[in-house]
Amino acid sequence: MMSLLYGLVSGILFGVLLQRAEVLRYDRQVGALRLMDMTIFKFMLTAIMVASVGIYFLKDMGIVSLSLKATGFGAQIVGGTLFGIGWGLLGYCPGTAGGALGEGRLDAAWGLLGMLAGGAVYAAIYPALKATVLGLGNVGKVTLPQVMGVSHWVVIVAMIVLFLGAFRVFEKKGL
């Protein structure tokens, strides 16, 4: 299966980048949440800037298509907040916990076990969530340029300017 091989190779390369930029570390992750160390945001926002230009360029050429997640304000506000609470306690996220274990951080193993348990809990409470939170504020698969009625390049340039401004603040304050 080529798809499995692609997944493995891109995971390994991504893991190397995360490890060498020290993004996997608890102290960096919680350091960002405490507004003391913006390493993970420097990494993440730069990746987003580069990827947004490349993906929309290839989309304009007709080479790739988008794969959007539906916007549901109930789901993303309640789910997002819950994720944040768990992230603050664990200090790793679903993508980085495995990598943290890889660089020897044994507490990440407990986080990974918790995530598997969380998957089981989610399946058990899904009917109740579907009847409540998941039904609130659904607006479908939309992008910011669609909502604003402007070209995606306008939004990309605005986002890049915003992120560069944030980087300037990070560097000025030594974060």
Added chain:
Amino acid sequence: MKRAWNPYLAGALAGVLMILSVAIAGKYFGASTTFARGAATIEQTVGVDTSRYEYFTTKGGKYGPGSLPNWQLLFVVGIALGGLGASLASGTFEVKRVPDMWAARFGDRPLWRNLAAFAGGIVLIIGARLAGGCPSGHGLSGLSQLAVSGFVALAFFFGGGWVTARLLYGKGGER
């Protein structure tokens, strides 16, 4: 080699990697669904009838026990291998039971740290599945596509995490 890579440079390379993944494999980065699928697979293996759970049968069993292995599982495993390989090669591999920042605040007993990590993992995956993604799927992939869902989710990931970190560590950012 022990010195960390510049986070902007590593992030830009991660952005290139995301573009290549979309162009070659047709896959956007994401991680959290793997833990729901992993839970389904484990439950099935130990004899639980997973078809009782609506979440594991919805969308043609997209999250059910038959959904693994797939691209994303190998991606998540790859990150762990990349973290292991890069840390060994650079001399930064270090077996650590309790992160420094945690130890400075709560002491170096692994018990409390592991409990927090496990509980955090549970809450975080419930939140991620409710929101429909984690900082990879909503953050990196969502923002790169300018998805409204990504901007909303990322804001609340950070908001929830910021409040939690503040409750755990108090105001002020001393290292």
